[in-house]
Amino acid sequence: MTDQAVTAGGVRRFFGRQRELKALGADIERTGLDTLAGRKAPRARVLLIAGRPGSGRTALAEELVAALGERYPDGVYRARLTEPGGDPVPTARAARGLLQDLGVDEPPGAAEDELTGLVRDALADRRTVLVLDDAVDAEQVDPLIPDNPEALVVAVARGPLTGIPDVRPCTLGGIDxxxxxxxxxxxxxxxxxxxxxxxxxxxxxxxxxxxxxxxxxxxxxxxxxxxxxxxxxxxxxxxxxDPLTRAFRLVHESLPAPAARTLRLLCLAPLGRADAHTASALAGCSVSAAATTLTDFVALGLVREGDGGQYEVPAHLVPLLRAELEERDRTAEVQLARARMLERTVRLLQSCRAVTEPEGSAARRNLAGLPRALRFPNVPAAAEWLESRRPVLLASARLAVADGDLDTLARRLVAALVRALAAHRGAEAAAPDLYGLHRLVLDVAERRGLHRERAAALLNLADLDARTGRTREALARYRAALDAGRAANDPYAIGRAMESVGGSYQELGDWQRAGDWYGRALAQRLARDERADQARLYARLGAVHTYAGRYGEALRNWRAAAAGYRRQADLPGYARALSEAARVQEYAGRPQDSLRTCEEAVEWARRAQDVRLQAALQLRLADTLDRLGDPAAARLHRSAAERLLGTDSSAYEIRSAPLED
Structure with a gap:
């Protein structure tokens, strides 16, 4: 715990450390080495509170921050740099957490340097306090220090952070x-x-x-x-x-055997956080019994109560609990408890997603068959649960994959978490989390030699790379996905990968290679008689040939795409393909042919009742008429487009880009 105690009324009180608080306050005002040398301080001042876990380091940091009050009006931001079990938190993960708190969008799959740079940029003009708790070394802290002398960093660590200049540790012993x-x-x-x-x-x-x-x-x-x-x-x-070990052993040995076992198993909880469901699954007891046990642990100082029914095991107790678990509990029983916890998490995630499905759907019928304790009453309640436990759920997925002996459960957990995040947050907002989850799936697939899952994970990761502008990285992953798809003999993965390789080359402006890969993908679709995919690929081939200036080939492909859309009764697709054919005819110096094709496209858009498409095509038609020297007819078509949309017609130009999937 800390230098704080919780009174009967639930109020936390701080004890002692007045000398340390005074020394830290003086350190803030102390003239830095840069100032002494006549230079402006380029970065935030760093205060270091050093001491053993359990010495009250974090409580002192929080008391200091509270005492600073209005001196830092732009808020306090916190990041924990060590897992409860003692493993260092990767700097990239700590940066992601800070970016979320700062309200800064994180590019999915961004590298550590980019993420820490975004953190420093976000703090560059804010008078903030950044609390970096339980830092392992200077390499963790240094990339997060804002380039802003008006900000303050309070670091908590076991000892000195060698490598960060102008830092004097405030070293803690016992309180008076x-x-x-x-x-x-x-x-x-x-x-x-x-x-x-x-x-x-x-x-x-x-x-x-x-x-x-x-x-x-x-x-x-x-x-x-x-x-x-x-x-x-x-x-x-x-x-x-030592004193902490003796006090812990005394309390642990005084517990009834079931409660002591539950306490030991809590060290398996991701991030050291558990709710009644987690404790129930670990101990194999009812949810109500687990809730009562957790409340008893709070009174004994063994866990801290958080928000939303969550409880946290203090980090300094986790190593002691793990030692007791290894000594007293059999490995098979521990693994079974871990499996029960993961299975409960999977079921909660499935319930969380199912509540977003329409009434009467199969998912809602399955939801009704779950025990009441696993059901969410409505979508807002499920979304709140997912958001409040998101860090714990992501940690659950990481731990399940790292375990290595529960890969089937790990894959189910990751799949359920991906679906729940996409359902509640949307694919775009959840993209940074999804990127990490797809990498976990890839780890399991490579470890187990699961070629189909490996191909799917690579395709998902490559899509996110492509969406964030990392085209070359995406291209490498699409090629790897193609190899995995071939190893799995998965036609879908093979075709999807070939088409995506073509899309990557198109994005890079390599029209020759793009056309070659689209052609390979088309050959596969033709062999399998997948007509919708054939039409789309003909359109993509038409687009790259247009970009390359090969108008004859482009026109043949656009006409083939139009024929494919018409066979499928896809009238908007047919009209768009005709419009692109008209564009190619215009580029090829055949304005009369272009005019006739564009008029046909307008008629088909009208039949499809696609008002936006019809208006855009009439604007295209007006441009063609202007170039043919018929401004009066061009004005009529522009007026028709404006009547259709009732807004500025310039916003509805059709661009010669590949059709979206």
Missing amino acids: PKSAIEMLTTYTGSVRVTVDPQAAETLAEECGGQPAALVLAGGWLAARPKASVADLAKRLRALPG
Whole structure:
């Protein structure tokens, strides 16, 4: 925990550390090395709070930030740089979290340098405080420091951050005895401390003045009103280890066996966060029993209560819980608990998505068959659950894939999460998350030799690369997807990959290669008699031949596309293909033919009742008539287009671009 304790009314109080707060405040005002050298400070001032986990580092940082108040009016932003289990958080992931808090759109699949650059840009003109909690080293912190001397960075770490200039650590030990006793009193009440003040001092000493140990000791005493402070101090003295380890073991061993097992299993929860569903799945008990157990853990100082029914295991307890889990629980039982947790998450995600489906659909019928605890009452409730647990769900997917022994569950979890995010947030807004999830699918597919899944993941990743302008990266992935599709003998993946390779070359302006790959894709569609795809590919071939100035080939392909659309009774597609054929005829110096083809396209657009398309085609027709020297007829067609749309006709020009899928 921290230098804070939670009173009976739920109010957090801070104890001690006044000397440290004063020193940190003075550090903010201290003249930096750049100023002494006559240079303007190029970056934000960095304050470092160093100490062991459980020493109250984060609480001191938050108390400092609260005390700064109006000096930094543009807000406080936070990023945690170490996972609860001790693994460093990749800087790119920390940057993504900050960008979301800052309201900055993140390009899907962006590299670490680009993401950290976006963070620094967003903070470049803001008077903000950036709290970087539990940093491992300077390499994590340095890329996130704003290039803004008006901002402040408060870093929390175990020790010095060598490599960041002009930083002096504020190193924490235990809090003073008076503050430690005050902290214990918030749990025990004043009577037990007043009747034996010497025992209270001894207990504070046994806890080493460490706030985390004091919280556990206070919770143990609060649960046992008849126990004396002296008795607890004696029990702690008899246990081996450092103060935090002794306090944890005392509390853990005092729990009933089912509760102790649930507590140990909580270290499996992603990001150390669990709700009643997670605890229920891990322990194999009912949701109501899990909720009661979690509430009891809060009173004992073993977990912290968060928003939306979520609970967090303090990071400094996770290594202790893992050690107990390895010692007391069999590996097969732990793996089964992990599998139950992932399966529960999959079912919740399926329910979260199903609630967005229309009434009477198969998904809604399946939803009605789920237990009430797994159902969401409406779409807003499901969306709120998904958004509040999004970081935990993404962490669940990462942990499931990293496990290696639960790949089937991992694939189901990722698929369910992809569908839920797309349903509630939309594919565009969810794209950064989807990029990471598709990479996880790719990891599993490559590990298991699943060629079909590998092809699908590569295609999805390449699509996101292409959408964000990384065309060459997309091209490489499309080619890899083609190889995977061939290995899986998957006609859909093969055709899709070949067409997408052609699209990438088209985006790069390599018309020859684009036409070649579109031709290969078309040959496959012709062999399989896939007529809708044939028409689209004829249109794409017509577009690249038009760009390349090969008007004869372009016209043949546009006419083939038009014939294909007409066979499918796709009247708007037929009209568009005729319009593009008319454009090619005009480029080829055949204005009369272009005029007749364009008039035919207008008529088919009218039959299709596509008002926007009809108006755009009439504008095309007007331009052709102007070039043929008939301005009066051109004016009539422009007036007709304006009547159809009732707005500025210049906004409705048809561009000679490939038809969208």
